[in-house]
Amino acid sequence: MACLLKRPASGAALDTPLTVNGVALINHQHGVSKNFTPKVSTTFRLIAEADAAYAAYAAMVKDAKRAGLTIVWRVGYRSYATQKALSANPPPQYGDDGDSYVAPPGHSEHQAGLAVDVGSPSGRGVSFPKTKEFAWLRANSYKDGFVLRYPxxxxxxxxxxxxxxxxxYIGPDAAAAFGPTSTLTLEEYLGGP
Ligand SMILES: [Zn+2]
Known part of the structure; x- marks a missing residue:
């Protein structure tokens, strides 16, 4: 797929993410500098102001609880420095394929405080899809503005x-275009990588 969304590869422009139709896009093609250090909540480590990722996640966890399910929070915000250390030493379970799971520094959505890694009391990681929490998230996360980012x-x-x-977290309006159990990607939704 051709790169349809242009932005400089270096300089002060990278101190904030590329934003398309109000949605921040951070991927292998579009990074941010180490100067991008958004303020995140103490609980869940997500953006609490302006963009409502924190409140939306808290609401989603509550919604799941009402359905008798427990979404287990694992990771929210991760700094540039932490991402750098992580990508230098990817978790051993990824073998030689660490790059396809762990983003290089400046290219992780976790640095934006807009992404969360979750699990269930009955399974996490590659076992997570077998859980009721996973099924519930796939059916309902879009209502709270969250999408499965890497289908x-x-x-x-x-x-x-x-x-x-x-x-x-992309917000309920954008996530409505994804809907339940969607395999749409943010790149497809925004019209280019
Ligand atoms: Zn993640």
């Missing part, structure tokens, strides 16, 4: 393998 079968578009645990 199965979309590696060529996203640059990432299937990550059933990684949810991205």
């Amino acid at each position: 199965a079968g979309k590696t060529e578009i996203t640059g990432y393998h299937y990550e059933p645990w990684h949810y991205r």
